[in-house]
Amino acid sequence: MFGSITNWEGDLFNQFNRLQNEMEQFWGSPSGPASIRAVARGSYPSINIGATAAGVEIYVFAAGLDQKQLDVSVQRNLLTVSGDNPSVQPEGTNAYLRERPAGPFRRVLSLPEDVDPETANASYNNGVLHISFQRKAEARPRKIAVNA
Numbered sequence: 001m002f003g004s005i006t007n008w009e010g011d012l013f014n015q016f017n018r019l020q021n022e023m024e025q026f027w028g029s030p031s032g033p034a035s036i037r038a039v040a041r042g043s044y045p046s047i048n049i050g051a052t053a054a055g056v057e058i059y060v061f062a063a064g065l066d067q068k069q070l071d072v073s074v075q076r077n078l079l080t081v082s083g084d085n086p087s088v089q090p091e092g093t094n095a096y097l098r099e100r101p102a103g104p105f106r107r108v109l110s111l112p113e114d115v116d117p118e119t120a121n122a123s124y125n126n127g128v129l130h131i132s133f134q135r136k137a138e139a140r141p142r143k144i145a146v147n148a
Contacts, residue, residue, distance in 0.1 A: 043107070044101045044105050045060050045061050045062040045085075045105065045129075046060075046061040047059065047061070047081075047109070048061075049109070053135070053140060054134060055115070055119075055132055055133050055135050056112060056115055056132070056135070057130070057131075057132050058079070058109070058130070058132070058133075059128055059129070059130055060107070060128070060129035060130075060131070061127065061128055062083070062085070062128075062129055063126075063128075064085075064086075064088070065083060065085060065086075065127070067124040067129075069083045069084055069085075070129060072129070072131060074111070074120055077110060077111040077113060077115060077117065078108055078109070078110060079108070079109045079110075079111055079131065080106065080107070080108050080109075081106070081129065081131075082104070082105060082106040083105060084103065084104045084105070085100075085105055087103075088100070088102070089102075111133065112135075114139035115133045115134075115135060116133065116135065116136045117133065119132075119133055119134035120132070120133055121133075
C-alpha cells in the first residue's frame, strides 16, 4: 500500500515532486490563494501594485488586448478592471497546452482609504494598463519648518 512512498531510491527532490503530483491527482490541484492578499493561481490578468508617499501605481498585464476592450471604473475605493480576452486558437484545432485564459474577465481591487479617486489616470501601452491615483492632500507627508 505504501510502497511508492517508502521507496526512496534516486533523488530525494524528485521523489517529493512525484509525491506532490500524486497528491494533486488524488485531491486536485490547489485552487486557493497562496496568501491572504493573493488571488487564486491563474487569475487573469496579472496585477502589480505599488505605493509611494504621493500615490498608488497599478500595473495590469493584459497583452494582446485592444484598449477598447478594457473597462476601468472606481467606486468607493474599489477599482474594477474588466474586459474580454479573445481566444487566439483557431477553431477546429486541438490544444495541447493552454496557459493563456480566454473569455471575459473581471478583477476588483480595494484601494487605500487615503487615495483620491478623482485623480485617477489610466494609460495602455505595450500590453500594460497603468492606472495611477494620487493620495488625498491631507494624507501626504509634508515638511514642517523648525523655527529658532
